[in-house]
Amino acid sequence: MNKRRDIDQEIERTLASLDGVERAQPEDFFFTRLRARMQRMEPADGWERFIGLMTRPAIAITAIALILGLNGTLAFMNWKPQERTEQAVLQQAFADEYALGINTFYDYEKTDPQ
Numbered sequence: 001m002n003k004r005r006d007i008d009q010e011i012e013r014t015l016a017s018l019d020g021v022e023r024a025q026p027e028d029f030f031f032t033r034l035r036a037r038m039q040r041m042e043p044a045d046g047w048e049r050f051i052g053l054m055t056r057p058a059i060a061i062t063a064i065a066l067i068l069g070l071n072g073t074l075a076f077m078n079w080k081p082q083e084r085t086e087q088a089v090l091q092q093a094f095a096d097e098y099a100l101g102i103n104t105f106y107d108y109e110k111t112d113p114q
Contacts (some may be wrong), residue, residue: 044052047110 054063
């Protein structure tokens with residue numbers, strides 16, 4: 001019973017503290033400054049609109065997925081396994097037959113011109 005009375009007293013004190021409350025008033029010339037600031041804002045140019053559009057998560061994720069998809073498709077279409085074509089085989093055979101490798105000083109034998 002004692003708790004109930006304490007709670008009632010606390011409620012009365014709280015409500016009494018609100019008796020002197022008045023409506024909040026803005027500072028002098030607040031609305032004039034606000035209106036001037038709103039009029040001073042310039043409309044966005046083309047780049048700002050583009051950046052604003054691209055920073056939206058749905059559009060950014062879609063653009064990244066599209067770029068990665070195109071990249072993967074082009075890489076897959078241009079990928080060719082390393083095959084030795086007939087021309088490469090002929091060039092290697094020609095090089096082997098005529099010893100077209102790099103020769104060093106030690107590859108030459110000394111011969112007497114007798």
